[in-house]
Amino acid sequence: MSTLMPVCQTVTVVAFRGERTRPFAQSFSNALQAGKNGVGLGPSFVDCLLFAGHAGLSLDGTKTIYGFNPDGGGLPAWQIMDRLLNGDRFPGIVADDTNVFNAARKRGIPEFSLEVILPDPELQKLKTALDDERKKSKYWYGFPNGDGDCNCITWVERLGLPLLTGRMDEFAKVEAIRAYRSPRFGQCV
Amino acid sequence: MSTSRIRQYGSADEEHLQEHLGELAMQFRGTRDPSARRNIADDYSRTVGKLIKRGSWKEMPALEDQLPQQWMPKQFFDYWSRKVQ
Numbered sequence: 001m002s003t004l005m006p007v008c009q010t011v012t013v014v015a016f017r018g019e020r021t022r023p024f025a026q027s028f029s030n031a032l033q034a035g036k037n038g039v040g041l042g043p044s045f046v047d048c049l050l051f052a053g054h055a056g057l058s059l060d061g062t063k064t065i066y067g068f069n070p071d072g073g074g075l076p077a078w079q080i081m082d083r084l085l086n087g088d089r090f091p092g093i094v095a096d097d098t099n100v101f102n103a104a105r106k107r108g109i110p111e112f113s114l115e116v117i118l119p120d121p122e123l124q125k126l127k128t129a130l131d132d133e134r135k136k137s138k139y140w141y142g143f144p145n146g147d148g149d150c151n152c153i154t155w156v157e158r159l160g161l162p163l164l165t166g167r168m169d170e171f172a173k174v175e176a177i178r179a180y181r182s183p184r185f186g187q188c189v
Numbered sequence: 190m191s192t193s194r195i196r197q198y199g200s201a202d203e204e205h206l207q208e209h210l211g212e213l214a215m216q217f218r219g220t221r222d223p224s225a226r227r228n229i230a231d232d233y234s235r236t237v238g239k240l241i242k243r244g245s246w247k248e249m250p251a252l253e254d255q256l257p258q259q260w261m262p263k264q265f266f267d268y269w270s271r272k273v274q
């Protein structure tokens with residue numbers, strides 16, 4: 001039996017819980033209604049993510065963070081959100097969302113991260129899966145219990161990283177993530 | 190009972206009500222039956238009413254814990270568009 005331990009690398013899962021205190025929630029809600037009533041453009045997609053929260057993954061220590069989003073095909077963001085709330089699904093699209101996380105940092109929205117340490121064969125599988133997803137995702141975006149396959153959190157699971165929940169509030173509250181930020185999977189050096 | 194203990198219970202109750210909104214939103218997305226959706230929206234509206242009545246609702250529910258705009262109770266938008274000094 002070989003006693004050699006495989007070399008491991010770290011994948012970082014980064015997330016922030018949405019900003020939902022009154023001032024931002026109020027302006028976001030007003031923008032949503034303005035969009036719906038045709039008296040404004042509605043919120044931008046980045047504003048939707050700042051309100052909803054977002055999760056992504058990075059292979060380079062959070063310099064670049066990839067996230068899973070709905071491809072609304074040119075629909076305004078408020079309409080995409082409303083249809084997701086209705087249980088509809090949209091084709092998923094994987095984007096470099098570093099700007100979204102930077103915008104959240106700029107607003108002082110707390111970010112949390114989880115380092116998943118993988119042996120090299122699993123990491124290569126993950127890299128291949130991520131490359132394929134960046135070209136064209138095979139998953140549909142949807143909110144929990146809607147028609148889609150996954151949202152930004154559970155998409156990370158679809159790539160093979162073990163997480164716990166698709167609800168941002170639950171995910172943000174998982175104490176173990178704060179207490180132990182580097183769980184190991186497999187035998188690692 | 191001490192004031193802090195009352196506050197603790199109060200906050201747990203508020204958290205429970207907020208959790209309930211999330212459960213209802215998931216139930217809503219899980220059905221296309223209009224009458225089932227109406228019942229869920231009624232329950233959602235009652236729960237929003239309870240949260241507003243408490244007077245300490247500080248954070249809007251997560252996006253995935255809301256219903257589509259046309260199903261949201263009017264009091265929700267009234268409450269969240271109110272300016273607080």
